[in-house]
Amino acid sequence: MLRLAQIPLLGTWGGREYAGAKPWLLVALALLLCLLLMMSLALGSAAIPLEQIFQALLGGEAESAAWTNIVLKFRLPKTVTAMLAGMALGVSGLLMQTYFRNPLAEPFVLGVSSGASLGVALVVLGAGGAGGLLLGGLSLAGDLLLTAAAGLGAAVTMSLVLLVAARIANGLTLLILGLMFGYLVAALVSLLLYFALPERIQAYINWTFGSFSGVTSAQLPILAAIVTAGLLLAAAQVKALNALLLSEDYARSLGVPMRKTRLGIVLATALLVSAVTAFCGPIAFIGIAVPHICRGLLGSADHRLLLPGTILAGACVALAAGLIAELPGSNLVLPLNVVTALLGAPVVMLVVLRRAQGLA
Numbered sequence: 001m002l003r004l005a006q007i008p009l010l011g012t013w014g015g016r017e018y019a020g021a022k023p024w025l026l027v028a029l030a031l032l033l034c035l036l037l038m039m040s041l042a043l044g045s046a047a048i049p050l051e052q053i054f055q056a057l058l059g060g061e062a063e064s065a066a067w068t069n070i071v072l073k074f075r076l077p078k079t080v081t082a083m084l085a086g087m088a089l090g091v092s093g094l095l096m097q098t099y100f101r102n103p104l105a106e107p108f109v110l111g112v113s114s115g116a117s118l119g120v121a122l123v124v125l126g127a128g129g130a131g132g133l134l135l136g137g138l139s140l141a142g143d144l145l146l147t148a149a150a151g152l153g154a155a156v157t158m159s160l161v162l163l164v165a166a167r168i169a170n171g172l173t174l175l176i177l178g179l180m181f182g183y184l185v186a187a188l189v190s191l192l193l194y195f196a197l198p199e200r201i202q203a204y205i206n207w208t209f210g211s212f213s214g215v216t217s218a219q220l221p222i223l224a225a226i227v228t229a230g231l232l233l234a235a236a237q238v239k240a241l242n243a244l245l246l247s248e249d250y251a252r253s254l255g256v257p258m259r260k261t262r263l264g265i266v267l268a269t270a271l272l273v274s275a276v277t278a279f280c281g282p283i284a285f286i287g288i289a290v291p292h293i294c295r296g297l298l299g300s301a302d303h304r305l306l307l308p309g310t311i312l313a314g315a316c317v318a319l320a321a322g323l324i325a326e327l328p329g330s331n332l333v334l335p336l337n338v339v340t341a342l343l344g345a346p347v348v349m350l351v352v353l354r355r356a357q358g359l360a
Contacts, residue, residue, distance in 0.1 A: 022299045029297075029312035033083075036319040040079040041071060043328035074213070077220055082212040082322045083315040084227045085280050086290070088272035090314025091234050093287030094294075094306060095265050098241045100175050103351050107273045107287035110178040110266065112157045114185035116277040117208070119153020121189045124204045125196040147219065147278055154274030157181070161266055174266075209335035210281035212322050223279050230271035234307065237264050241303040284337050285344025286321070290314045292351050317343065 041053050048071065052062040056071040092107035100109070108114070123145060164177055193201055215223060240261040243251035252258055276283060294309040295301060321343060325334045 022297070023305055025297050026305070026309055026312065029309060029316060033312055033316050033319070036316055036323070037079060037083070040082065040319050040323055041075050043323060044070075044075065044326055045329070045331050046070065047328070073217070077215055077217050078213045078322065079319065080220060081215040081223065081280065082318040084223055085212060085276045085283060086286060086314035086316070086318025087311045088227045088230060088276045088314070089283060089287040090290035090294075090310040090317070091231060091307065092269045092272040093289075094291040094303075094310045095234055095237070095241070095269050096287075097291055098244055098303070099262070099265050100172075101244070101247075102175075103292065104288065104348065105175075107269060108182070108282070108284075109175060110157075110161050110269060110273070111181035111185065112154050112161065112270050112273045113277045113282045114182040114189075115157025116150040116154040116274060117282060118185045118189055119149040119151070119156075120207055121192045121204055122153075123149040124207065125192040125200050147214075150281075151274065151278035154270075154278055157185075158267075158270035158274055161270055174262075207281050208337070210283040210337045210340070212280055212318070212336065214281075215279050219279065223275055226271055226275035230268045230275070231311065233264055233268040233271070237261060237268070238303045238307060241265075245301060282337075283318075283340060285340040285348070286314060286317055289344035289347040290317055292347055293317070 038050060038053070042048050042050055046067075048062070048067050052064075052067050053071055056062045056068045057076070062068045062071070089107055093105070096105040096107055096109055097103055099105075160181070161174075161178065164174065168174060168177075193204070196204075240251060240256045243254050243256050244261075248258060251261075273287075290313050291306070291310055294306055294313050297313070298305050298309050300306065321336060321339045324343075325336050325339045327334060
């Protein structure tokens with residue numbers, strides 16, 4: 001029996017041939033990430049010179065005290081949050097697409113995001129009296145309450161998904177159950193919306209737009225810890241993911257422990273998606289688009305390249321979306337999900353068209 005370490009590098013995925021791996025592009029992605037990071041700190045409603053940003057980051061005082069506050073209290077947490085969210089969504093999308101062998105699979109397919117949405121809907125749409133007043137404003141307590149509600153809803157959903165994943169042996173069954181659970185939760189949210197007051201409906205809709213700006217410096221270590229744990233768990237599945245590119249039966253013939261691998265993939269995805277949804281809202285398209293961007297750029301379906309590439313590309317796409325949403329030089333801020341849809345939808349359309357041509 002072959003060992004996992006003996007699995008050859010796979011050159012195809014989803015019927016597409018890859019000319020050859022380009023690992024040197026990882027360096028280019030890292031440099032692009034550094035550039036976007038600096039732009040995210042420098043650009044906004046008020047442009048701040050780079051030397052003043054470095055001065056503030058190194059513990060000094062910028063020429064203007066307002067610049068120091070803007071960089072340290074607002075732009076730095078927002079930038080780090082965007083990077084973590086992009087990494088998490090990109091990797092979770094890669095895991096789902098590989099496990100289900102479906103290029104259109106996305107990180108929210110297991111229903112974890114729907115569970116987080118239900119938690120927020122119960123608080124926002126069901127809050128009464130003081131709760132409604134608290135959520136009506138943009139207070140820190142209101143943000144913390146929304147985050148806690150989303151996190152609890154995601155945690156309950158994650159527990160249910162893990163329980164199901166431990167008991168079934170078929171990936172397609174898990175996919176269908178996740179989709180049906182998502183539809184069920186969406187129906188409950190729609191019912192709450194139907195009976196809710198207009199101002200509370202608006203508060204919920206604002207949350208669904210997604211944002212990288214709601215995470216405080218105190219919350220950031222929690223988000224970072226959960227995302228790091230999810231990424232490490234995903235990295236532990238790399239060899240098994242390469243075997244899964246062909247089929248579960250092929251992977252099983254190579255000695256891959258499928259039950260353990262399935263639980264690892266589901267747990268990693270659930271951790272990554274629940275953390276991002278709880279802290280940033282349901283951010284769409286990054287998870288489905290970034291893995292395809294990486295496969296095209298790196299010219300490989302090998303997860304030893306794809307995983308670090310997806311981490312870097314996910315952070316880059318999230319930072320770019322955040323920059324576009326902020327509209328530098330303007331006080332207007334676009335909904336984040338509008339920008340991610342404009343960036344991600346063309347990628348998905350291109351994937352669908354290429355698959356259609358391959359099947360013709």
